[in-house]
Amino acid sequence: MAKAEEEIMGAERADLQGIPREKLLEMLRWMVLSRRFEEKTAEAYQSGKIGGFCHLYIGQEAVAAGAIGALREDDYVFTAYRDHAQALVRGVSSDAVMAELFGRIGGTSRGAGGSMHMFDSEVNFMGGHGIVGTHLPLAAGVGYAIKYRGGDQVVLCFFGDSVVNGGPFHEAFNMVAKWELPVVYVVENNSYGMGTDIDRVAAVDQLFTRACAYEGNRAEQVDGMDVLAVYEATNRAVKRARETSRPTFIEARTYRYLGHSMSDPAHGTYRTREEVQAERKNDPINSLAARMEEGGLLTDEEYKALDAEVIAEVERAARFAESSPVPGPDEIYSHVYADEFRGGLDRRDAWR
Numbered sequence: 001m002a003k004a005e006e007e008i009m010g011a012e013r014a015d016l017q018g019i020p021r022e023k024l025l026e027m028l029r030w031m032v033l034s035r036r037f038e039e040k041t042a043e044a045y046q047s048g049k050i051g052g053f054c055h056l057y058i059g060q061e062a063v064a065a066g067a068i069g070a071l072r073e074d075d076y077v078f079t080a081y082r083d084h085a086q087a088l089v090r091g092v093s094s095d096a097v098m099a100e101l102f103g104r105i106g107g108t109s110r111g112a113g114g115s116m117h118m119f120d121s122e123v124n125f126m127g128g129h130g131i132v133g134t135h136l137p138l139a140a141g142v143g144y145a146i147k148y149r150g151g152d153q154v155v156l157c158f159f160g161d162s163v164v165n166g167g168p169f170h171e172a173f174n175m176v177a178k179w180e181l182p183v184v185y186v187v188e189n190n191s192y193g194m195g196t197d198i199d200r201v202a203a204v205d206q207l208f209t210r211a212c213a214y215e216g217n218r219a220e221q222v223d224g225m226d227v228l229a230v231y232e233a234t235n236r237a238v239k240r241a242r243e244t245s246r247p248t249f250i251e252a253r254t255y256r257y258l259g260h261s262m263s264d265p266a267h268g269t270y271r272t273r274e275e276v277q278a279e280r281k282n283d284p285i286n287s288l289a290a291r292m293e294e295g296g297l298l299t300d301e302e303y304k305a306l307d308a309e310v311i312a313e314v315e316r317a318a319r320f321a322e323s324s325p326v327p328g329p330d331e332i333y334s335h336v337y338a339d340e341f342r343g344g345l346d347r348r349d350a351w352r
């Protein structure tokens with residue numbers, strides 16, 4: 001191969017759309033980890049090792065990976081109850097996420113939160129929220145705290161499409177626009193809120209346009225099945241938030257392959273099997289891997305090795321979760337009241 005040609009090949013191995021190979025690999029790994037982790041979660045749930053509500057993210061991985069990929073370590077992340085991937089991508093250990101699902105002491109909340117309530121202040125992961133829409137004002141509050149203290153961190157807040165019709169959405173959007181807060185809101189528009197098609201309940205189906213009602217917001221729509229598009233849009237939004245303390249609303253058009261939660265069938269009566277199959281062809285992991293392979297940035301062997309390494313991590317996490325103790329009765333009153341409010345009162349005595 002001529003030297004000039006080698007140099008071109010070398011350059012091709014360097015990036016896609018100006019995003020360096022290292023970053024692409026990181027996002028690919030996050031998506032594969034999210035997918036493999038949740039496949040294991042489904043298996044453990046079906047064998048009775050996980051209880052309670054459990055909502056899987058399979059199909060939507062590009063949104064968490066692309067958006068969180070644009071953050072700095074000291075930025076903050078909020079999300080709703082479909083939260084396993086966001087926690088993993090943010091850097092919560094797979095051991096702790098799995099143990100939380102299993103309800104064990106080794107979990108992010110010592111097993112007291114479960115699937116919907118992952119939380120880890122060490123990596124500024126602010127949860128995991130089960131009540132639809134109520135975490136949007138909390139994210140605005142953290143944005144306010146950042147501005148008040150003169151910091152330059154950013155808050156990234158994910159939520160589902162059904163949120164745009166609720167009060168907290170409008171309260172939060174009004175506040176972040178008026179007070180110019182460094183918050184990036186990302187709606188994961190997977191077209192359904194449980195079994196309700198968004199078209200049946202939203203007066204405007206282009207959800208990103210909702211932000212225009214609050215002057216000062218900027219809004220854009222991206223293909224949420226394309227991790228690079230999500231990454232680029234979030235990068236723009238984060239830059240704006242960091243440099244000018246102004247909010248952005250991103251609508252990521254995405255799709256969940258499975259049912260609303262573990263107790264629902266994959267398509268139910270609100271969508272057809274054909275629709276799910278057609279959407280699956282757009283798989284975010286396969287598309288990134290294929291684009292990297294075409295661009296000479298990844299070989300099939302490298303992809304298989306990455307996948308095998310991720311599967312081993314997930315298996316380790318499951319073994320960790322299983323071996324982690326179940327919380328005993330002595331845990332019931334721990335971490336319920338902040339110490340300063342206890343005033344020395346032993347709650348167990350108070351309730352006897």
Ligand SMILES: Cc1ncc(C[n+]2csc(CCOP(=O)(O)OP(=O)(O)O)c2C)c(N)n1
Nearest residue numbers: 082130131132160161162163190192193194
């Ligand atoms: C205030 C409130 N109302 C109703 C519910 C019950 N509920 C749980 S999930 C859900 C649908 C949410 O859909 P969406 O926001 O689109 O998120 P997705 O499940 O698609 O990720 C509803 C209505 C709830 N958790 N909170």
Ligand SMILES: [Mg+2]
Nearest residue numbers: 160161192193
């Ligand atoms: Mg939805």
